[in-house]
Amino acid sequence: MISVGQYSKLKVSKKVDFGYYLEDNFGDEVLLPNSAAKGHEITEGDQLEVFIYRDSKDRMISTLKKPLLTVGEIGYLEVVSQNNIGAFVNFGLERDLFVPLKEQSYKLKEGKKYLFYMYVDKTDRLAATTRIHSYLDIAEEGKYKVSDEVNAIVYEINENATLNVAIDGEYRGLILANEHFEYIYPGQEIKGRVKRIYEDGTIGVTTRKKRLEARSELSETILNYLKANGGFMPYNDKSSPEDIKREFNTSKNYFKMTLGGLMREKLITQDKEGTRLL
Missing domain, CATH: 2.40.50.140 (Nucleic acid-binding proteins)
Structure with a gap:
């Protein structure tokens, strides 16, 4: 057939x-x-x-050309156009693949890539959807272990800022709100590491660096900031979490610990106005 x-x-x-x-x-x-x-x-x-x-x-x-995916598969495809009835994505053939408006769970942007599942609609035409969650696999036991580095693509952002991600384009994963600080949008590729594996097989991922590595990087960022601003910044361990996250893309707890380490090394000093380079 x-x-x-x-x-x-x-x-x-x-x-x-x-x-x-x-x-x-x-x-x-x-x-x-x-x-x-x-x-x-x-x-x-x-x-x-x-x-x-x-x-x-x-x-x-x-x-005889090979498309980027077949029916029943998930592919990472680029949006080539958008109109009032849907979008079209490049899947490797002369004719682009249609994504109906009702199958777009978030706004698609031309030139950006997202994950799509391809299916045959009621009229026997090829179509795609961004609603891929139920089509992702659960990783078999032992495939991933804690601390493994993985590639992930975001396909859903929940109200509590938890991200649903596809691990290596195939498996269900998630990134809790406190495991990422930067703004991440659907379709974005990110690198992370496995933090835990849930009972249902979902892979818990973090984009945060390991503690010593993160603190070393933040120390360098703070020192470079001070050098670029005349040896002073209006931030210290009393600054608001919102200001710290906005300026340094980290948590207040990490910021305080890093400032403490720099003070012990006698590289900085703090006062009520902010932080100064020694």
């Missing part, structure tokens, strides 16, 4: 001016246009593995 959105192994039944007709074991035919066969030597009787989709005139056709 020739199905949209899947690969099929078909026999070349005849050559025509504009391409080749391919048929399955039941005698059903589909066109392979010349443009989709470029670079291949094809003769009648050949067996070809082709991808099936619909062209701009909604005709079922085939191609």
Whole structure:
């Protein structure tokens, strides 16, 4: 059976001016246009593995080109256009993949990449959705362990600022609100490390560096800030958490500990106005 959105192994039944007709074991035919066969030597009787989709005139056709995903898969795809009924994303073929407005759980931006799940809609056309959560796998036991470095792509931001992420594009993960400080948006790729693995197999990730590494980096940031501002900054261990997060992208607790370390090294001093370089 020739199905949209899947690969099929078909026999070349005849050559025509504009391409080749391919048929399955039941005698059903589909066109392979010349443009989709470029670079291949094809003769009648050949067996070809082709991808099936619909062209701009909604005709079922085939191609020897490899799309970035097939039906039932998740892909990290770029938005090429957006209108009042939906968006179109590049999935590697001449015709872009449609994302209906109702299947966009957040605003898509042209030129940005997001995770999409591809499906066949009720009219037998290819379509995609940003609602990928139920299609992500649970990592098998032992695949990841605490402290492993992983790549993650954000696909959902919850009201409590917890991020749902896809680990290595396949597995369910999350980043709690207190495990990231910077603003992160859907579609963003981030690097993190495994902090815990939940009972249901979901992978808990943090973007925070290990304590000593983070403190060393923050110390350097503070010293560079002071040097660039005449040896003074209007921030000290009494500053508000909001000001500290905005200016140094860290928590007040880490900021206080780092200032304490710099004071013990006799590199800075604090007063009610702020912090000064010694």
